Amino acid sequence: MRDLGLAFRQVWYINKAFVRNPAALFFTLIFPIMFLVIFTVIFGNGHLQVAPGKTVRVATFYVPAIAAFSVVNACYTNIAISLSASRDLGALKRIHGSPLPVWSYMFARILHAVAMAIVLVIICAVFGALFYGATLPTSTLPAFVLTLVVGAAVFSALGVAVTAVIPNADAAPAVVNGTILPLLFISNVFIPLENPSGWIDVVGKIFPLRHFADAMIGSFFQLSGSGLHANDLYVMLAWGVGGLLVALRTFRWEPRT
């Protein structure tokens, strides 16, 4: 219990440093909202079939899609870049030499990222409700929240894991964006995939992002029953477990010299 308390205490310090860091604040919190506004303004006018018998305005599609992007951005991108920066500074080594348990520290980092993701998803949902009448359907809310939590956990694990191939803080944005940007374009996030061509479908479904986007969009538009996309969640969880194993085996507390 004391260690859990230490983790929550650590979240408070992480957040203090986070809100004072203009770059982190901009790229984590402002960036996704900017995308939401730009995409809905530029591409929002058409109509799109999100499921058999369900057609919505493209602007509405972007509400859950950018919510998914927000989660990836706050968890994967933010964790990988901020951990690399702390590692290069020697701050991770300093923490590692203290009695703070490793899991308390990692849990705090992830908890903060997930909290940021939730704030962003709420902003997206409010934005959708205000401007596009796209309110969250109450019957699929549990599925939507579950998808959100699983996605945040999976992309946090992957964010920690990817630091193993990041040589230093300068290279972090390149590695992180190089891995996530192409996927954002082919995974039903930045561009709605109404009838994806074969290879985009096949390649996209190898990676967890497509499944996360599909599950978020699916539960948001209430297709049938609970709105839960269990198969998508299984693929994501497999990636999450893989990421966790890589993170446990390869995570480094010290800068590479």
Add this chain to the structure above:
Amino acid sequence: MAANAVEVEDLRKSYGPVEAVRGISFNVSEGEVFALLGPNGAGKTTTVEIMEGFRSRDAGRVSVLGFDPASGNRRLKEQMGIVLQTTGVDPYLTVAETVDMFRGYYPKPLSRDDVIKQVGLEDKAGSRVTRLSGGQRRRLDVAIALAGDPRVLFLDEPTTGFDPGAKRNAWDVIKGLAGLGKTIFLTSHSMDEVQFLADRVVIITAGKIVAEGTPESLMAGQEADTLIRFGFKGTLPEALRAVAHVDGDAVELVTRDPTRTLYELTSWAVQNGVQLEGLQVTRPSLEDVYLEITKEAEAVGTPA
């Protein structure tokens, strides 16, 4: 006799084909200020980081306060304070917040204001780390090491890059901690520092111990050259000419037997009515002794 705070026995560590530490052993008593001295690349940081639990060892036994640091035991970490060679704290937190954050990790921390006062950062308590000078960051590092009221402090080259005033202040802080009965493990290249602070010194080069003892005993045990300087124009007696460097009026005699050389010089001068302008005798400093020891060690055994 006090119990040993640190015990190291036949410690070995290689990085690939390079043997950084080649079988070193020493003990540090509780309450002692112990210095590990050596040139760059001698294995000091490797040794201290093994004791701090950051690195694994290849062979040998290490015990810190009765724990094996490789186990990462929390009870051990709670009693240890560490100052690393490089600072590593979040630049966006203030001095007070940083100290508080670390205090929270320990069961019986010192008060925040005491810690900040001890390192002389009272005026900077509300400043963010980004606004501190290099020396102030180093002092913050010491503050973090003190936050948990440790029994053992590891200081890895704590004053490297300090100006003379800041160095003196840091020494006073360390002396003060020693006065409180803390065990202090210091690495340094600076003989001055070690002479001022340490009860006992171990000198290593190329991963091996080459000398060990109190600073005084190291100086007494080592024959190093004494320098005799004076101004003189003319011809020196035969016996002195062999050891003299003459540069115009300036004469330097280098000797390992200063008593005899001085006697020869001054008795000759008095008998012949010669004035030795500005006669000066310089004893070897600990720095010279250290250079002598490390030079000898390198000449004897170059690592395989």
